[in-house]
Amino acid sequence: MGFSWMPIVLAIILIAITLFVTLRVAVAYPQVRSTRLLTLGISMGMIALTGLADLLSMLVTSVTLHTDWFLYLGQACACLFILLSLLNNSDQYLNVLLRLQIICSLVALCVGLLSPILPDLPNVGLRATLSGSRALLCLGIFYLYTTALLKKPTRFAFLMGTAFLFLGLGYLMIFQKYFFVNSLLVDNIGDGLRIIGLLAMLVAVLGS
Amino acid sequence: MSSQYPQGRAGSPDARRQQFVMMNLLLRAVAAMYTIDELFQWLCYAFIEHFQIELIEFWTPLLTPARTSVLHLRTMLPRDPNLPEQITYNEQMLLIAQRFAFEQRPVQTFSIEMLFPPQQVGLLHQYACHYCLGGFMSSPVLLPAPPATPGPQEPLPFALTYLFFVGYQPQTDLQQAITMLLRQAIGLATQRGLLLPLPAPGSPLSRPGSTTVAAGPPGTSTRTPGPGPGPGRQSQPVPLTALIPRRKEDAELLTSENPFARSAAIADKRARRLHGAIDGEQSIAELVQSTGMELADVLAALQILVKMRRVELVDPDGHPVSAERLFES
Missing domain, CATH: 1.10.10.10 (Winged helix-like DNA-binding domain superfamily/Winged helix DNA-binding domain)
Incomplete structure (x- = not known):
């Protein structure tokens, strides 16, 4: 009775959109040559992989996969580097950041590959902290886009700001499920908000 | 040597295009140079070929055994090798070089009649030298002494007085091309180590009041400020x-x-x-x-x-x- 299609739908949408953004970056990067864009591409690729791992853990029942480590760490890592890439324009800074991101992403991937043997997250506190960090990071990115929007109102800044606002709010809703009894409703609302956020990002990336 | 360069058009060459061509050649050639005199020689050949210059003279300061600095003809190249030396290197030519060194303007153009006595004008006209472009350039670096010269061999602050004689009326773009190319050449020479860095503060050459002296006609001399910061001197732009x-x-x-x-x-x-x-x-x-x-x-x-x-x-x-x-x- 407790089974919900919402997480599966969300995971599929998440994978599809983030993978699309990653491919779009891969196509655009040789022309644009922007380190910041590359950071976005790697982050989106990482989120796509976390979504895939999450989907697998839901669908594969023969093996117990503890993908939550990879899910939370990978997504937090991806959001953190997007946030950091928007803070400074220096080429040197962005290059260092890119190297750091590659290292962190590889570590997160290793954690993902170790999912079958890793233990489950030990307590709700840690789970809430890891999950909640994504909300803070997304809202941080939303803040930066809002600042950019106030400086120069553009459709792209508006859509990206909207995307990260809804993603942040979605993660914030999910954060609450660890402290409420009716967690499924909160979870579904959170997933719904994240789907809106992802769709806003898709529209932003599609526009040229 | 002449086959290395495309032949310029008759009259005033396309200065801007030639500037780019010569700059490209210079960038490649400078890598194989080990002395500033090689660079001066190369510049003379290249200017003659690309801009149809009839005669080029580069004058630099030289320290005499009495430790006074005089203006010295460092490099000279005529397009026509038959151009007699008494036309290209004489008292009047030294006076003109001293005038440009004294005025320290980047570039000026004169008809030959305005600079030389009638007898010399006639001779210069015979060799298609109708106009003279002259100028002065300095840089906060040291110029090594010319090889095999008597007197102290210590380097002096870089100062270059140049004279270009042409058969056609020079336009502004030629003046710009010459000054730009010379500036680039000095920058490259500095990068390549053909010109030496200034000594550390406190050493004799960097002391305030240190001057180079451009010799006037024999027996006279004019003082010109050194390359250090001082009134009336602008900082040398980076090439x-x-x-x-x-x-x-x-x-x-x-x-x-x-x-x-x-x-x-x-x-x-x-x-x-x-x-x-x-x-x-x-x-x-x-x-x-x-x-x-x-x-x-x-x-x-x-x-x-x-x-x-x-x-x-x-x-x-x-x-x-x-x-x-x-x-x-």
């Missing part, structure tokens, strides 16, 4: 090719501007190639060599990248340089 391009991220890319939009792409192939080669350490001259691109292509690519806010320019000390400077030159 264009010594500037270092550094990549930077467009502040608005991915915040306000859509990176997937066509306008965000570096559409020009040369610009993409140059962007990939820029490492924040190589100067424009070094980039020309390392990429094998022509200087004109590098500059065109840089212009695109600067406009896209993807590149900034800094001088060798790391100070930002206004990008407009690039396009002015």
Whole structure:
């Protein structure tokens, strides 16, 4: 009775959109040559992989996969580097950041590959902290886009700001499920908000 | 030597085009030079070929055994090897060089009649020397003493007085090309170590009041200030090719501007190639060599990248340089 299609739908949408953004970056990067864009591409690729791992853990029942480590760490890592890439324009800074991101992403991937043997997250506190960090990071990115929007109102800044606002709010809703009894409703609302956020990002990336 | 250079057109050559061609050749040639005199020689040959100059003279200061600095004909090259030396190197020529050294203007043009007595004018006209472009250039570096000269061999602050004799009426673009190329050459010579760095503060050459002396006619001398900072002296601009391009991220890319939009792409192939080669350490001259691109292509690519806010320019000390400077030159 407790089974919900919402997480599966969300995971599929998440994978599809983030993978699309990653491919779009891969196509655009040789022309644009922007380190910041590359950071976005790697982050989106990482989120796509976390979504895939999450989907697998839901669908594969023969093996117990503890993908939550990879899910939370990978997504937090991806959001953190997007946030950091928007803070400074220096080429040197962005290059260092890119190297750091590659290292962190590889570590997160290793954690993902170790999912079958890793233990489950030990307590709700840690789970809430890891999950909640994504909300803070997304809202941080939303803040930066809002600042950019106030400086120069553009459709792209508006859509990206909207995307990260809804993603942040979605993660914030999910954060609450660890402290409420009716967690499924909160979870579904959170997933719904994240789907809106992802769709806003898709529209932003599609526009040229 | 002459086969290395394309033959210029009759009359005034396309100075701007020739400037680019000669600059490209210079960038390659300077790598094989080990003395400043080789560079002066090369410049003479190149100027004669590219700009149809009839006679070139480079005058620099020289320390005499009595430790006074006199103006010395360092390099001279006539287009016509039959041009007699009594026309090219005489008391009047020294006086004219001293005048340009004294006035310290980058470049001035005179008809021969305004500078030489009638008898000499006739001789110069016979060898198609109808106009004289002369100027002065200094730089905060030291010029090694010419080889095999008597007297002290210590280097002097760099000061170059140049005389160019041409058969056609020189236009402004020729003047600009000459000054620009000489400035670039001095910059490259400094980078290559053909000119020496100034001594540390406190050493005799850097002391306030240290001067070089440009000798006047025998028995007289005029004092000119040294290259250090002082009243009336402007700082020497860094040559264009010594500037270092550094990549930077467009502040608005991915915040306000859509990176997937066509306008965000570096559409020009040369610009993409140059962007990939820029490492924040190589100067424009070094980039020309390392990429094998022509200087004109590098500059065109840089212009695109600067406009896209993807590149900034800094001088060798790391100070930002206004990008407009690039396009002015």
